[in-house]
Amino acid sequence: LVVIGPDVPEHDALSFASHIRITRPAVGVVLIREQINVAVLTRALQAGVREVVPVGALTALAQACERSREVSRSVTGEPAGEPGRHGQVITVFSAKGGCGKTTLAVNLATSLAAGGQHSVCLLDLDLAFGDVAISVQLEPTRTIVGGVPMVGRLDSTGASSLLTPYRPGLTTLLAPVSPGEAEKVPAALVAELLEVLPTMVDFVVVDTPSQFSEHVLNAMDASSHHVLLTTPDVPALKNLRLTLDMLDLLSYPTERRSIVLNRSDSKVGLTADDIERVVRAPIAAHVPSSREVPISVNKGTPITIANPAHPVSQAITRFARTTLLSHAEPVRNGTRAPSPVAAEQAKQGAFARLRKGRR
Numbered sequence: 001l002v003v004i005g006p007d008v009p010e011h012d013a014l015s016f017a018s019h020i021r022i023t024r025p026a027v028g029v030v031l032i033r034e035q036i037n038v039a040v041l042t043r044a045l046q047a048g049v050r051e052v053v054p055v056g057a058l059t060a061l062a063q064a065c066e067r068s069r070e071v072s073r074s075v076t077g078e079p080a081g082e083p084g085r086h087g088q089v090i091t092v093f094s095a096k097g098g099c100g101k102t103t104l105a106v107n108l109a110t111s112l113a114a115g116g117q118h119s120v121c122l123l124d125l126d127l128a129f130g131d132v133a134i135s136v137q138l139e140p141t142r143t144i145v146g147g148v149p150m151v152g153r154l155d156s157t158g159a160s161s162l163l164t165p166y167r168p169g170l171t172t173l174l175a176p177v178s179p180g181e182a183e184k185v186p187a188a189l190v191a192e193l194l195e196v197l198p199t200m201v202d203f204v205v206v207d208t209p210s211q212f213s214e215h216v217l218n219a220m221d222a223s224s225h226h227v228l229l230t231t232p233d234v235p236a237l238k239n240l241r242l243t244l245d246m247l248d249l250l251s252y253p254t255e256r257r258s259i260v261l262n263r264s265d266s267k268v269g270l271t272a273d274d275i276e277r278v279v280r281a282p283i284a285a286h287v288p289s290s291r292e293v294p295i296s297v298n299k300g301t302p303i304t305i306a307n308p309a310h311p312v313s314q315a316i317t318r319f320a321r322t323t324l325l326s327h328a329e330p331v332r333n334g335t336r337a338p339s340p341v342a343a344e345q346a347k348q349g350a351f352a353r354l355r356k357g358r359r
């Protein structure tokens, strides 16, 4: 949105508007003028100015800006907030690195979006080393760092300005480009984003780093479902067991969690039964190993899009459909009273609960 003040000569303002209309059609131009008459309005309209507002009419200016943003959002396909809506937050986590979190998060997001059937935002919370952008070949010109000045007053317009659209129904909120920038992102921003984004989309899928940072715990708190990933090797299983113990300690309900076994067919001497015995919980999805997965990452097209019939794609879309879409029930929409645990959790936050637990 560009607002041109009354001191800019009309000729300059209108030639800028004509230029921007061709080069950046999503950008709206609002013109402020001392005098508005039919001739000024006609010339402005011909140049592609969206609204002309008289000097000093602040309410009219705010309304014109909001209308223009609305038009821009429909041009770019960016979602707008709806107060009654409460989308689901799904956090993908594994305490061991390299298990396939990003691969699963990206492909779950594309599966849930299903070509535009649902609206989905993929949030990259691997702040220091996020690779959602590179996995789907997006330019990280807008990242979560842009939200830092909005902490404490983030709204859907602010959140929208951070998003990078990817495909129909699927937008992304990308991680910072450097680890140094990641340090600027406070955990409070994550909590606020996960309040606002669900008013804008049906699902927010959160990719995470491999540590229980305060940011990750805020995402866990805001989630209606935790997807916990492991591979069939002893270190990953040990870390999954520790993760489950930690989530139990924090009183997260077990029915809102799913365990996904990635590279499930790897011949490494452990059967699915062995694994279920170690983690003491059923496995909700088995995703096979395939060289098509790194190939799809290298090409920048998620496997569920590049080859929907592939066994990896099938396993992920089946999991999305049977577990996530079928349980797509708002947790905090006011129609279901939060359990005492959930209410207590909401008051304290997971990180505070963890600290308390340690004392």
Ligand SMILES: Nc1ncnc2c1ncn2[C@@H]1O[C@H](COP(=O)(O)OP(=O)(O)OP(=O)(O)O)[C@@H](O)[C@H]1O
Pocket: 094, 096, 097, 098, 099, 100, 101, 102, 103, 104, 126, 208, 209, 210, 262, 263, 287, 288, 289, 290, 291, 293, 294, 295, 297, 312
């Ligand atoms: N089912 C699979 N079959 C074959 N390769 C896979 C599979 N899942 C993931 N990979 C590959 O494993 C590597 C790690 O995957 P990914 O980046 O998704 O893991 P991650 O848990 O996000 O890692 P990090 O902890 O570094 O963020 C990637 O090269 C990816 O292509």
Ligand SMILES: [Mg+2]
Pocket: 101, 102, 103, 126, 131, 208
């Ligand atoms: Mg990753």
